[in-house]
Amino acid sequence: MNIPADLKYTESHEWVRLEADGTVTIGITEYAQDALGDIVFVELPKVGKSVTAGDDAAVVESVKAASDIYAPVSGIVVAVNDAVAAAPESVNADAYSAWLFKLKPSDPAAIDGLLDAAAYGKNTAD
Amino acid sequence: MTLKATPLNSAHRAAGAKMVDFGGWDMPVNYGSQIEEHHAVRRDAGMFDVSHMCVVDIEGVHARAFLRALLANNIDKLQVAGKALYSCMLNLSGCVIDDLIVYFFSEERFRLVVNAGTAEKDLVWINAQNAATGSGVTVTQRRDGIGAMALIAVQGPNARAKVWQVLAGAQAACEALKPFNAVVVPGTVFGDVMVARTGYTGEDGVELAFPAQQAEALWSALLGAGVKPAGLGARDTLRLEAGMNLYGQDMDDSVNPLDAGLAWTIDLVSERDFLGKAALVAMGQRYQFLGLILADKGGVLRAHQKVIGASGASGEITSGTFSPTMQKAIALARLPMDVAVGDTVTVEIRDKRLAATVVKLPFVRNGKILVA
Numbered sequence: 001m002n003i004p005a006d007l008k009y010t011e012s013h014e015w016v017r018l019e020a021d022g023t024v025t026i027g028i029t030e031y032a033q034d035a036l037g038d039i040v041f042v043e044l045p046k047v048g049k050s051v052t053a054g055d056d057a058a059v060v061e062s063v064k065a066a067s068d069i070y071a072p073v074s075g076i077v078v079a080v081n082d083a084v085a086a087a088p089e090s091v092n093a094d095a096y097s098a099w100l101f102k103l104k105p106s107d108p109a110a111i112d113g114l115l116d117a118a119a120y121g122k123n124t125a126d
Numbered sequence: 127m128t129l130k131a132t133p134l135n136s137a138h139r140a141a142g143a144k145m146v147d148f149g150g151w152d153m154p155v156n157y158g159s160q161i162e163e164h165h166a167v168r169r170d171a172g173m174f175d176v177s178h179m180c181v182v183d184i185e186g187v188h189a190r191a192f193l194r195a196l197l198a199n200n201i202d203k204l205q206v207a208g209k210a211l212y213s214c215m216l217n218l219s220g221c222v223i224d225d226l227i228v229y230f231f232s233e234e235r236f237r238l239v240v241n242a243g244t245a246e247k248d249l250v251w252i253n254a255q256n257a258a259t260g261s262g263v264t265v266t267q268r269r270d271g272i273g274a275m276a277l278i279a280v281q282g283p284n285a286r287a288k289v290w291q292v293l294a295g296a297q298a299a300c301e302a303l304k305p306f307n308a309v310v311v312p313g314t315v316f317g318d319v320m321v322a323r324t325g326y327t328g329e330d331g332v333e334l335a336f337p338a339q340q341a342e343a344l345w346s347a348l349l350g351a352g353v354k355p356a357g358l359g360a361r362d363t364l365r366l367e368a369g370m371n372l373y374g375q376d377m378d379d380s381v382n383p384l385d386a387g388l389a390w391t392i393d394l395v396s397e398r399d400f401l402g403k404a405a406l407v408a409m410g411q412r413y414q415f416l417g418l419i420l421a422d423k424g425g426v427l428r429a430h431q432k433v434i435g436a437s438g439a440s441g442e443i444t445s446g447t448f449s450p451t452m453q454k455a456i457a458l459a460r461l462p463m464d465v466a467v468g469d470t471v472t473v474e475i476r477d478k479r480l481a482a483t484v485v486k487l488p489f490v491r492n493g494k495i496l497v498a
Contacts, residue, residue, distance in 0.1 A: 037359065038161040040448040041425055041455075059476070061426045063160065063363060063448050066476075 001124065002030045004096055008111055009120035010072045015096060018111050023078055027099040028060060028069060028091065031124045036062040039088045044080040044101055051075060051103070053110065058100050060091065073110040075103035132177035133276045133341035141355045149243040151178045153358055160359030164450040167327055167364055168493050171282035172356035173348055180245035181275050181335055182238040182252065186263035189236050193228065195400055196255055198383065200393035204230035208307045210324060213391055214383050215248065216402025220409055222377045222386070224248050227324060229308050237320075239277075239335075241373050245269065255401065268335075276341035280353055281331030281364075283493065286323075288351040289332055292344070293319060300332070316340040316347075326361065328368025328491045366447050366456065369417065369487030375429060376415075376444040376458055382406060385460060386444075387415030387487065413441065413460045416467065417487045419497065420455035422480040427457035427473060433482070434472045435465040443473070451490050452497075458487070 003009070008016040013032035017025045033039065041061040051057050051071035058069040079102040084090055091098040105111065115123065129152035138145065143154035154175070156163060166172045184193060193201040199213030209230050215223045224244040229237040240248045245267065252265055268275045280289050290297035296311040300321045303309055308322035317337040325331045336344060349355070362372070369387075371377060377386035384392070384406070393400075394407065420427055427446030434440045439462035446457035457473075461484070465471060469484045485497040 037156065038159055041423075043425065059425070061448075063359060063426070064155075066425065066428070 001034070002096070003117045003121050003124075005117045007096070008072075008114035008116060009123075010070065010114060011123060012070050013124075014069060014072055016072050016111060016114055019102075022108055023102050023104050024073065024075070024111060025099045025102050026057075026069075026072060028095055029120070030095045032067070033092050033095045036060065036067055037064050038062055039091045042085050042088045042091065042100065044085055045077045047077050047080060049077045051077065060088075060100075069100060071103065072114060073103065073105045074107065075105040078102050078104050130178070132175055133338045134175040134177060134345055137342050137345045138175065138355070141349075143355070143357060146358070148178070148358055151242060153178065154355070156357040156359045157355045160357060160363065161450045163354060163356035163360035164363050166354040167282045167329055167356055167360065168451055168490075169282070171280060171285040171288050171331075171353045172360065173345070173353045174279040174281070174356050174361055175345075176277040176279050176333070177269075177275075177338070177341065178242035179269075179277055180240050180242065180248075181268040181277070182240060182249065183266040183268065184236045184238065184252075184263050185234055185266070186261070187234060188261040189234055189263050192256065192259065192261040192263050193236055194398060195259065196252065197228065198392045198400055198402065198406075200396055200398060201228065201230075201236075204228070206307075207231055208303075208309050210306045210308055210322060214388055215251070216383070216400070216406060217251075217379055218402055218405060220402045220404075220406030221379050221381055222373070222383050222388075223251055223379055225371060225373050225377070225388070225391075229322065231310075243374060274338040275335045276338040276344075277333065277335050278341075278344060278348070279325055279331065279333045280348060281325045281327040281329045283330060285329070285331035285353070288348065288353050289321070289334070291351045292347040293321070296321065303332075305330075316344045326368070326370055327364040328370070328488060329364075329493065363447050363450055366445055366458065367449050367451055367488065367490040369458070369489060371458070372445060382409050382412070384409075384411035385413040385415065387458075412463070414463060414465060416459060416461055416465070417485040417489055417497065418443065418457040418459050418471070418473065418482040419452070419485055419489075420473065420480060420482050421470065424478050424480045425455065425475045427455040427475070427482070431457075432474045433459050433461060434474075435462050436469060436471070437462070437464050439464060441465070449489065452495055456489055457482075
């Protein structure tokens with residue numbers, strides 16, 4: 001299972017990328033999309049919404065289950081990926097390019113507390 | 127607890143199946159994409175391992191009389207050898223013990239096919255009724271032990287043609303089979319194979335019952351003919367589009383069949399008494415069972431979501447999914463009697479109230495979408 005080394009991760013199978021402008025981009029991992037099966041619906045937060053780390057921020061639904069996607073850090077939603085909302089199956093096709101939403105973190109250092117690729121890999125190994 | 131395995135367990139793993147615990151059975155939920163498997167069945171040919179279901183043979187001079195009392199549908203509709211009937215078996219409260227298909231082979235030989243998760247319960251009931259009525263029939267399950275049968279459902283517009291390619295010599299006998307009829311083709315290279323023109327997908331096709339030792343060989347032969355393996359995920363989206371009930375979800379032994387859209391399978395016209403009739407007639411129908419199509423975007427319709435009609439009376443979704451053929455969320459729902467086909471109702475999904483349209487079932491048949 002692919003776990004890019006340049007990303008951070010959460011235990012709930014989100015990937016997080018710190019961008020040059022200080023925002024973070026969030027999606028779900030390849031492990032998550034495989035577990036869910038064919039994804040048929042994605043519900044994204046409203047731009048401008050304020051979230052706290054651990055809040056439900058988005059929902060990804062497969063035929064099998066609805067899966068809550070959590071904000072990995074606190075902040076404000078600055079962008080959502082409308083293309084993925086229109087084509088939910090793109091998350092299955094390439095989980096690491098089908099980003100869901102971007103946050104401006106309230107604490108830039110908060111991302112350091114997330115899992116690195118090795119730690120996430122141990123998490124999903126079974 | 128070890129999961130039970132069908133004779134095709136290794137074949138599923140070899141085909142790349144994602145295996146899950148399905149009611150205590152180790153079964154394939156998909157082989158990569160349940161949506162692709164669904165489309166393969168609607169457009170071409172797919173096959174399902176249904177060997178976890180249970181064939182039960184009822185034999186003896188009183189077989190017909192026994193089934194006349196046991197089943198809610200009228201066994202006397204079966205007068206031609208090979209003809210099949212879909213029926214419920216009711217408990218004394220008039221609720222559904224199981225739904226099944228019964229095949230008539232001769233006056234002294236009938237065959238039932240019952241659901242996997244209910245087989246044990248069904249056999250206890252059937253044996254108890256056999257004793258209570260003194261019918262003296264022989265009840266033989268053919269899922270475990272000597273004489274065990276494997277079951278493969280081959281479904282889709284090209285299913286039957288691919289089965290003839292594989293079952294040499296069977297084409298003549300089977301091509302003539304009308305829907306809801308079966309024939310046993312003796313002495314094929316896979317043993318005696320029962321070919322039934324039945325299915326759970328809304329497409330044409332057949333269900334094959336044959337000696338379990340031949341399971342891998344027949345599965346491989348069908349693969350060679352281009353039939354695609356299809357798992358339980360696709361099985362559920364197909365049957366839901368086809369408006370077909372799933373026992374344990376759309377009805378169970380606390381549900382009256384009239385409330386589950388099964389009035390057409392209950393013979394209340396003839397004088398015939400059958401187990402559960404009195405209680406059923408006393409209860410009558412309290413709910414409609416209809417289809418829903420989600421009109422607003424907002425998620426997938428799922429079991430137990432509340433449905434509210436214009437008058438404020440509420441019902442409940444019993445089965446929901448996202449329809450690959452229609453590209454919409456669809457559901458089967460138990461609804462109040464005052465809701466009409468064509469109405470817009472409200473479904474509670476998470477914190478939202480979304481609009482859905484009430485439709486008559488089925489949504490899809492023979493590859494065609496029948497509903498708006």
